[in-house]
Amino acid sequence: MKTLTIIDTFGFFFRSFYALPPLKSKQGFPTGLLTGxxxxxxxxxxxxxxxxxxxxxxxxxxxxxxxxxxxxxxxxPTPPEDLQKxxxxxxxxxxxxxxxxxxxxxxxxxxxxxxxVKCAKQMGIKVKIVSHDKDLYQLIDDEKVVLYDPIKKEEIxxxxxxxxxxxPVKLIGDYLALVGDSADNIPGVKGIGPKTxxxxxxxxxxxxxxxxHIDEVTPPRVRTLLEQGKESAYLSRKLxxxxxxxxxxxxxxxYHLPQINPIIKIADELMDYDITAILRKxxxxxxxxxxxxxxxxxxxxxxxxxxxxxxxxxxxxEAIVAFDTETDSLNTKVANLVGFSFxxxxxxxxxxxxxxxxxxxxxxxxLDSALKAIKRLFEHKIVGHNLKFDLSLIYxxxxxxxxxxxxxxxxxxxxDPGSSVGLDSVAKRVLDHDMIAYKDTVKKGExxxxxxxxxxxxxxxxxxxxxxxxxxxxxxxxxxxNAAHLIDEAKEVEFPFVNTLIAMERAGIKLDIAFFExxxxxxxxxxxxxxxxxxxxxxxxxNINSTKxxxxxxxxxxxxSPLKKTKSGYSTDETTLQxxxxxxxxxxxxxxxxxxxxxxxxxxxxxxxxxxKDTNHRIYTSFVQTGTATGRLASKNPNLQNIPVxxxxxxxxxxxxxxxxxxxxxxxxxxxxxxxxxxxxSQDPALVQAFQEDRDIHLETAIKLFGPDEAHAxxxxxxxxxxxxxxxxxxxxxxxxxxxxxxxxxxxxxxYFSAFPxxxxxxxxxxxxxxxYGYVETLLRRRRYFDFAAANGAQLxxxxxxxxxxxxxxxxxxxxxxxxxxxxxxxxNEALPAKMLLQIHDxxxxxxxxxxxxxxxxxxxxxxEHIYPLRVPIKCSIGxxxxxxxxx
Numbered sequence: 001m002k003t004l005t006i007i008d009t010f011g012f013f014f015r016s017f018y019a020l021p022p023l024k025s026k027q028g029f030p031t032g033l034l035t036g037x038x039x040x041x042x043x044x045x046x047x048x049x050x051x052x053x054x055x056x057x058x059x060x061x062x063x064x065x066x067x068x069x070x071x072x073x074x075x076x077p078t079p080p081e082d083l084q085k086x087x088x089x090x091x092x093x094x095x096x097x098x099x100x101x102x103x104x105x106x107x108x109x110x111x112x113x114x115x116x117v118k119c120a121k122q123m124g125i126k127v128k129i130v131s132h133d134k135d136l137y138q139l140i141d142d143e144k145v146v147l148y149d150p151i152k153k154e155e156i157x158x159x160x161x162x163x164x165x166x167x168p169v170k171l172i173g174d175y176l177a178l179v180g181d182s183a184d185n186i187p188g189v190k191g192i193g194p195k196t197x198x199x200x201x202x203x204x205x206x207x208x209x210x211x212x213h214i215d216e217v218t219p220p221r222v223r224t225l226l227e228q229g230k231e232s233a234y235l236s237r238k239l240x241x242x243x244x245x246x247x248x249x250x251x252x253x254x255y256h257l258p259q260i261n262p263i264i265k266i267a268d269e270l271m272d273y274d275i276t277a278i279l280r281k282x283x284x285x286x287x288x289x290x291x292x293x294x295x296x297x298x299x300x301x302x303x304x305x306x307x308x309x310x311x312x313x314x315x316x317x318e319a320i321v322a323f324d325t326e327t328d329s330l331n332t333k334v335a336n337l338v339g340f341s342f343x344x345x346x347x348x349x350x351x352x353x354x355x356x357x358x359x360x361x362x363x364x365x366x367l368d369s370a371l372k373a374i375k376r377l378f379e380h381k382i383v384g385h386n387l388k389f390d391l392s393l394i395y396x397x398x399x400x401x402x403x404x405x406x407x408x409x410x411x412x413x414x415x416d417p418g419s420s421v422g423l424d425s426v427a428k429r430v431l432d433h434d435m436i437a438y439k440d441t442v443k444k445g446e447x448x449x450x451x452x453x454x455x456x457x458x459x460x461x462x463x464x465x466x467x468x469x470x471x472x473x474x475x476x477x478x479x480x481x482n483a484a485h486l487i488d489e490a491k492e493v494e495f496p497f498v499n500t501l502i503a504m505e506r507a508g509i510k511l512d513i514a515f516f517e518x519x520x521x522x523x524x525x526x527x528x529x530x531x532x533x534x535x536x537x538x539x540x541x542x543n544i545n546s547t548k549x550x551x552x553x554x555x556x557x558x559x560x561s562p563l564k565k566t567k568s569g570y571s572t573d574e575t576t577l578q579x580x581x582x583x584x585x586x587x588x589x590x591x592x593x594x595x596x597x598x599x600x601x602x603x604x605x606x607x608x609x610x611x612x613k614d615t616n617h618r619i620y621t622s623f624v625q626t627g628t629a630t631g632r633l634a635s636k637n638p639n640l641q642n643i644p645v646x647x648x649x650x651x652x653x654x655x656x657x658x659x660x661x662x663x664x665x666x667x668x669x670x671x672x673x674x675x676x677x678x679x680x681x682s683q684d685p686a687l688v689q690a691f692q693e694d695r696d697i698h699l700e701t702a703i704k705l706f707g708p709d710e711a712h713a714x715x716x717x718x719x720x721x722x723x724x725x726x727x728x729x730x731x732x733x734x735x736x737x738x739x740x741x742x743x744x745x746x747x748x749x750x751x752y753f754s755a756f757p758x759x760x761x762x763x764x765x766x767x768x769x770x771x772x773y774g775y776v777e778t779l780l781r782r783r784r785y786f787d788f789a790a791a792n793g794a795q796l797x798x799x800x801x802x803x804x805x806x807x808x809x810x811x812x813x814x815x816x817x818x819x820x821x822x823x824x825x826x827x828x829n830e831a832l833p834a835k836m837l838l839q840i841h842d843x844x845x846x847x848x849x850x851x852x853x854x855x856x857x858x859x860x861x862x863x864x865e866h867i868y869p870l871r872v873p874i875k876c877s878i879g880x881x882x883x884x885x886x887x888x
Contacts, residue, residue, distance in 0.1 A: 002051040002052070002124075002125045002126070003050045003051055003052070003125065003126045003127070003128060004050070004051070004052040004053070004054070004116065004120045004125050004126070004127050004128070004252060004255070005044065005050040005052070005053045005054075005127075005128045005129075005130060005148075006053075006054050006056055006113050006116055006117070006127060006128070006129050006130065007053070007054070007055045007056060007130045007131075008056060008109055008110070008113060008129065008130060008131030008133055008136065009055045009056055009057050009091075009094075009101070009109060010057070010058060010087075010109065011109070011131050011132070011133050012037075012040070012130055012131065012150060013033055013037065013083075013086075013087060013090055014079075014083070015132060015150070015151055016032075016033050016036035016037055016040070016150070016151075017032060017033040017036070017080075017082075017083045017086070019036065019151045020032040020033070020035060020036045022082065023035055025272075025273045025274040025275075026274050029085070029273060030082035030083075030085055030086055031086070031273050031274070031275060032082070032086075033083060033086040033087070033090060034086050034089060034090060034093075034273060034275060035275050035278075037090050037093070038093075038263060038270065038275060038278050039278065040130075040150050041097065041262060041263060042261075042263060042278055045257070045258075045261055045262065045263075050128065050257055051125075051256065051257060052125070052252045052255040052256055052257065053099060053100075053255060053257050054099075054100055054101075054102050054116060054255045055094050055099055055100065055101045055102070056101075056102055056103070056109040056110075056112040056113045056116070057091075057101050057102065057103035057109055057112070058103065058107075058108045058109045059103055059104060059105045059106055059107055059108070060103075060105075061105060061106070062106075063106055063107055063108045063111075064106050064107065064243075065108070065238075065239050068235070068238050068239060069185075069235060069238075069239060071185045072184065072185055072186070072239055073184050073185055074185055076183070076184075093266050093269070096265055096266050096269075097258070097262030097263065097265050097266060098258040098262050098265060098437070099258070099262065100254060100255050102116070104246050104247075107243060107246050110133065110135050110136060110242050111242055111243040111244075111246050112246060113129060113131075113136060113139070113242075114139060114242035114243060114244040114246075115243065115244050115245065115246040115247050116252075117129070117139050117145055117244065118244040118245075119247070119251075119252065120252065121141070121144055121145070123252065124795060124798075125252065126143070126144060126145075127139075127144065127145045127146070128145075128146055128147075128148050128155070129145065129146070129147050129148065130147075130148050130150055131147060131148075132147070132149050132151070134165075134172075134176065134181075135176065135240055135242065136242075137156070137161045137164070137165065137169065137172050138169065138172045138173050138240075138242060139242065140156065140157060140158050140161050140169045141158070141169070142157050142158045143792075147161075165194070165198065166194065166195070166198030166199075166202070167197075167198050167201045167202060171201045171205075171206065173237060173240055173241055174201055174206055174207035174237065175194075175197050175198065175201060176188070176236065176237075176240040177189075177207055177233050177234070177236040177237035177240060178192045178196075178197035178200070178201075178207065178233060178236075179192060179193060179194055179197045180232075180236055181240075184239070186236045186239050186240060187229075187232045187235065187236055188229070188232065188233065188236050189225055189226060189229030189230075189232055189233050189236075190225065190228070190229055190232070191221075191222075191225040191229075192222070192225055192226070192229070196222060200217070200222075200226075207233060207234075207237060210226065211226070211230060211233075214226060214227060234556065238548060238552070241548065243548075245547065253420060253422075256425075263278065263279075267279055294433075295431065295433050295465075295466070295469070297346070297347060297348055297349060297461070297462075297465050298347060298348035298349075299348070299349055299350075299351065299457050299458045299461035299462070300348055300349070300350045300351070300457075300461070301350075301351050301352075301353065301453060301454065301457040302350050302351065302352050302365070303352075303353055303362065303363045303364055303365060303453070304363060304365065305365060305366070305369045308352055308365055308369065308370075308373050309373065309376075311350060312373055312376050312377065315344050315377075315380065316344070317380075319344040319345075319380055320344065320380065320381045320382075320383055320406075320468070320471070321342050321343070321344045321377050321380045321381070321382055321383065322342060322343045322344070322349075322382075322383045322384065322464045322465065322467040322468035322471065323340065323341070323342050323374075323377060323382050323383070323384050323387075323390065323464065324340065324341050324342075324384060324385070324390065324460060324463040324464045324467060325337060325339070325340045325389075325390045325393055325394070326338045326339045326340065326341070326448045326456065326460050327393060327448060328355070328447040328448055328449045329447065330389075332389060332392035332393045332396070333396075333506075333620060335393055336355050336449070337354055337355060337367065337370070337393060337394075337397075338353075338354060338355040338356060338447075338448045338449045338456075339351060339352055339353045339354050339355065339356070339448075339456060339460060340352050340354070340370065340374065340460075341460035341461050341463055341464040342377055342464050343461070343464040343465040343467075343468045344380075344468070345468075346465070346468065346469060348465075349461035349462070349464045349465035349468075350461065350464075351456060351457040351460045351461045352365050352370055352373065353365065353453045353456065353457075354366075354367055354370045355367070355449055356449055356450075356451065356452075356453055356456065357449045357450065358449075358450050358452070361453065362453055364453070371397050371399065374394060374399060375399060378399070378402050380404075381404045381405065381406070382402060382404070382405040382406075383405065383406045383407075383408060383467060383468060383471045384405065384406075384407055384408070384467060385407065385408045385409050385423045385426070385463070385467045385470070386407065386409045386423075387405060387407045387409075387498055388407075388498050388501060388502060388625070391405075391498065391499070391502055392502050392505065392506070395502065395506075401499055401828075403496070403499070405495060405498075406471060406490070406491075406495060407490075407494075407495060407498060408423075408426065408467055408470045408471050408474060409421045409422075409423075409426070409626055410490055410494045410495065410498075410625065410626060411471070411474040411475070411478070411487075411490060412426045412429075412430070412470070412474060412626075413625075413626035414478070414483075414486045414489070414490060414494070414782065414783075415474055415477055415478055415481070415483070415486070416429075416785065417626075417628075417629040417630075417631075417782075417783070417784050417785070418629050418784070418785060421626050423435065423463065423466070423467070424437070426470055427466050427470065430470050430473050430474060430477070431466065431469060431470065431473060433466060435462060435463075435466065436458065436459050436462055438459075441455060441456070441459045475487060483783060485781055486781070486782065486783070489780050489781065489782065493780065493814070493817055493818055493821065494625070494817075496821045496825075497625060497817050497820065497821055498625070499824070500820050500821050500824040500836070501623045501625060501633075503824060503827075503828070503835070503836065504623065504835075504836050504837060504838070504839075505620060505621065505622060505623060506620075507835040507836070507837050507847070508614070508616075508618035508619055508620040508621075508837070509618060509619055509640070509657055509837045509838060509845075509847070509884075510616065510617055510618050510619075510657065510658050510659065510660050510847075511607060511608070511610075511611035511617050511618070511619055511656060511657060511658070512617075512655075512656050512657070512658045512883075513608070513611060513612065513617050515655065515656045515658075516604060516607065516608045516611070516656045517608070519604055519649075519652055519653070519656060520600065520604050520605065520608060523596055523599070523600045523604060523649065524600070526596060527593065527596055527597060527600070530589050530592055530593040530596070531544065531593070533589050534586060534589050534590060534593060537584070537585060537586040537589070538553045538557065538558070538586060539557065544590065544593060545597070547572050550572045550590070551570040551571075551572050554570075554572065554580075554584075554586075555570050558584060558586070560580055560583055560584060561583075562576075563576045563579055563580070574591070574594075577590060577591055578591070595647055595649070596649055599644070599647070599649050599650060599653065603638075603643060603653050604653065606638055607619060607638060607653075607656070610638060616660075619638065619640070621635045621636065621637065621638055621639070621640045621838075622635070622636050622637050623635055623839075624636060629784050629802075629806065630784065630805065630806045630809045630810040630813060631778060631782055631809075631810045631813040631814065631817075632809060632810075632813045632841065633813070633817075633839055633841075635838075640838055640840075641838075641839075641840050641841065651885055652885070653885075654883070654884045654885035655883045655884065655885030655886070656883075656884075656885075657883065657884035657885075658882055658883050658884070659847050659882055659883075660847065662849060662850055663833075663847050663848060663849055663850060663853075664847075664848055664849075664850050664853045664880050664881065664882060665837075665845060665846070665847060665848075665880070665881055665882065665883070665884055665887060666834075666845070666846040666847075666848045666853055666856070666857050666860070666878070666879070666880055666887075667843055667844070667845050667846075667878070667879040667880075667881075667884075667887035667888070668843065668844050668846075668857065668860055668861050668864060668876050668877070668878055668879075669842055669843040669844075669876060669877045669878075669879075670812070670815070670816065670842040670843070670864065670874065670875075670876055671875040671876060671877050672697060672875075673812045673815065673842050673874070674723065674726050674808040674809070674812055675687075675691075675697055675722055675723070675726070676691055676870060676872050676873075676874060676875075677779070677807075677808050677811050677812065677870070678726060678759065678762075678808065679691050679870075679871065679872045680870040680871045680872055681762060681807070681811075682756075682758050682759045682761075682762035682763075683758060683762075683871060684756050684757075684758035684759050684762070685758070686700070686704070686755070686756060687756065687758075687759065687872075688871055688872055691872035691873060692872055692873065694873070694875075696715075697722065698715050698716075698718045698719040698722060699711055699712070699715050699718070701718035701719075701721065701722055701752070701755075702714050702715045702717065702718035704751075704752075704755035704756075705717075705718060705721075705748065705751050705752060705755060706718075717738055717748070720734065720737050720738060721734065721748060721749070721752055724737065725749070725752070725759075725763065726804065726805070726808045727801070727804070727805045727808075727809075728800065728801030728802070728803075728804040728805055730749075731745040731746040731749055732745070734748065734749065763804060766803055766804050766807055767800045767803060767804070770786060770788075770799070770800065770803040771788055771800075774786055774787070774788060776803045776804075776806050776807055777807070778806065778807060778810035778811045778813070778814050779810075779811035779814045779815065779868070780811075780814040782810060782814065784802075784803070784806045784810065786799045786802070786803060812841075812842060814868075815864075815867060815868055815874075816839065816841075816842065816844070816864075818867045818868060819844070819863055819864040819867045820836065820839065820844065822863050822867060823836060823844075823860050823863055823864075824836060826859075826863075832852075832856065833848065833849035833852060834846050834847065834848040834849065834852075834856055835847050835848075844860075844864075845884065845887070846860070853880055854880070857878050857880060858878075861876040861878055864876050
């Protein structure tokens with residue numbers, strides 16, 4: 001299991017300062033904190049037990065807790081001058097060593113840490129928190145989250161936490177609410193000490209339970225103290241509660257532990273402060289030994305047309321050429337070409353400067369000559385890493401689409417779909433090579449055009465040469481994995497798919513600005529109405545978007561019964577609110593408010609902003625081909641695949657996407673494709689026959705499960721079962737979905753498998769194959785690997801669900817990719833008045849000229865239905881309309 005180490009930065013610095021003697025440099029500058037910090041970093045990297053590391057920081061301004069209680073941390077003494085001198089240096093060293101810091105305005109490091117813990121646990125990553133802060137003891141969760149005391153060099157688990165506080169971890173927040181914390185000005189309940197607090201909590205089970213049974217509390221003196229201090233107790237609990245919702249998205253990729261010992265990067269500064277003992281130890285650290293052998297090559301700058309074409313003329317005809325571009329933006333629609341690099345052997349690589357722009361810039365190649373050179377290079381087979389970016393840019397310069405290319409990012413993804421496929425990561429994993437970091441090449445606030453040409457030459461040439469080496473290494477890797485068929489799959493499907501996606505990204509989709517402006521105004525007015533209604537029912541104003549304040553209103557003020565409690569307080573998630581819907585009229589308004597607020601902030605406002613930037617009011621999403629382990633396409637900036645359709649406002653958003661004048665939107669959707677794949681793979685006679693005879697598969701299932709008399713009434717139940725089993729749904733999930741008991745759900749599943757025994761055997765065979773070989777395969781035999789050896793019971797069950805899901809979802813992705821490639825080829829070859837705009841998983845959306853839309857609808861649907869010979873017919877549904885929302 002991977003590990004994330006989170007440093008409670010200021011907490012660590014303060015403890016380090018007081019734990020060590022007052023060391024000073026020869027010049028008399030204090031260095032005790034700095035010395036302790038560097039020793040800690042050396043130990044951290046030497047152990048090699050962490051995959052990710054983050055330094056959590058408090059925000060520079062006051063936190064949200066100061067708004068709850070102005071006295072919070074108001075009387076903290078000024079830190080010693082020697083400590084204040086060292087703090088900014090230590091913070092600066094964190095970034096210079098290549099680590100990442102994380103902070104957010106209005107939040108403390110504890111909240112950053114709690115949010116990172118939540119993220120890591122969702123990803124199955126173990127967490128080690130470097131801190132001795134008692135507030136963080138609330139996060140301890142055996143096997144998942146431990147605290148680490150860097151001074152005593154010991155881990156603190158649930159058992160040790162309970163020994164310290166006298167209560168289980170889940171009650172530490174309530175414990176702190178009772179005893180308070182003088183250092184942070186958290187009052188607690190006056191007169192209640194640690195032993196009394198622990199005894200009360202162990203007797204009654206929680207702070208709420210104590211007050212619910214206040215009349216039973218003995219001795220009378222303690223009861224009186226609790227009654228007098230009730231308001232203070234609940235105020236204190238708000239102050240000690242940790243927020244775990246600081247960040248909207250969840251990713252740890254940028255927090256990888258540096259591969260080179262980070263202390264090397266500040267060696268000169270360590271010598272300036274006379275912290276030299278650590279430098280003599282560095283050669284013995286495992287991380288230094290771990291550093292990959294430096295790949296030596298010659299980086300050549302071609303800054304004249306004569307030299308450039310001389311090299312190109314010398315490239316052997318059969319040579320494979322690795323190619324990469326450097327730009328001044330990551331948006332290929334507006335980016336300018338700053339330079340490009342190429343390599344056709346393992347000894348040397350070349351960089352061609354074109355658009356560097358700084359005082360004293362040297363000779364460069366003109367854009368026209370550079371484009372001529374690129375056209376010549378494209379006569380060879382091209383290899384690149386994330387070629388969609390490079391080709392999207394190059395095609396803007398009227399260079400014809402190329403088809404003879406390979407993409408090492410795609411090959412790396414096919415080889416290991418669960419790993420990072422960025423060039424730096426692949427270079428390390430495949431070649432054990434550490435790439436020159438972009439952040440070490442381009443200064444903050446600048447772009448590649450500001451980089452000195454000689455620096456750019458080395459950086460860009462490395463990209464091309466390493467891509468060249470990775471290409472051949474990955475081919476060998478796939479063959480050694482007995483997966484050479486994936487090389488063919490890449491050539492036939494995944495590589496051509498790059499050009500298909502480029503065409504879609506360039507097409508964009510038109511937004512009805514007036515419609516969206518009206519939708520935004522209506523949503524703003526409705527939000528105001530809902531806000532006032534919620535305030536009226538709550539008996540006062542509060543921040544509806546604050547889970548803490550909402551919980552306080554619902555469970556303390558309105559006295560509703562909480563259903564579950566998280567480490568940060570009572571839950572107010574959707575499941576909880578839905579369960580409370582009939583208990584108070586305020587709940588329905590809160591649910592509507594949340595839904596509308598999310599739609600407005602996530603879709604309505606951002607989409608309007610995107611569309612207004614374009615003169616044609618079109619929105620251009622970016623598609624991610626290698627972003628999921630199943631092979632499904634992803635969409636970002638903006639994400640147009642997740643626009644909701646279950647609510648009226650969600651459906652209205654889709655109505656705001658329109659065809660341009662003289663054109664119609666065409667939607668073609670695979671019908672029940674996963675179930676057809678289930679019939680194909682399992683060869684279940686009943687399923688196969690139902691599809692071959694074009695019968696209603698859900699009604700057929702309902703008849704088998706419930707008999708003909710109840711079948712029509714229970715068709716939706718059968719539908720839930722049909723699709724649920726494909727995604728590994730068990731009896732508990734089915735019970736939640738249908739609102740029935742787990743026992744009933746189990747009986748229904750057993751009845752289903754009795755009716756379709758071949759399906760049961762096939763689904764079992766997926767799990768057996770996955771456990772035996774460590775992977776599963778899709779229709780086109782793409783693989784997804786699972787580390788069953790390191791999986792515990794819960795993780796094993798999750799892997800098996802994902803394995804089943806991958807077979808069907810991944811195979812559906814295979815089919816639609818093949819269809820998209822085939823349709824894209826026809827559109828381009830025949831210059832059809834049509835553009836493919838979007839893929840929403842099993843559905844394709846086109847913009848087609850009105851006078852041919854009916855004909856092309858039938859033609860495109862036929863391609864999709866006959867793209868691959870399944871044992872059952874593939875069927876598509878067709879929709880034609882002016883607005884996306886009318887396609888269904």
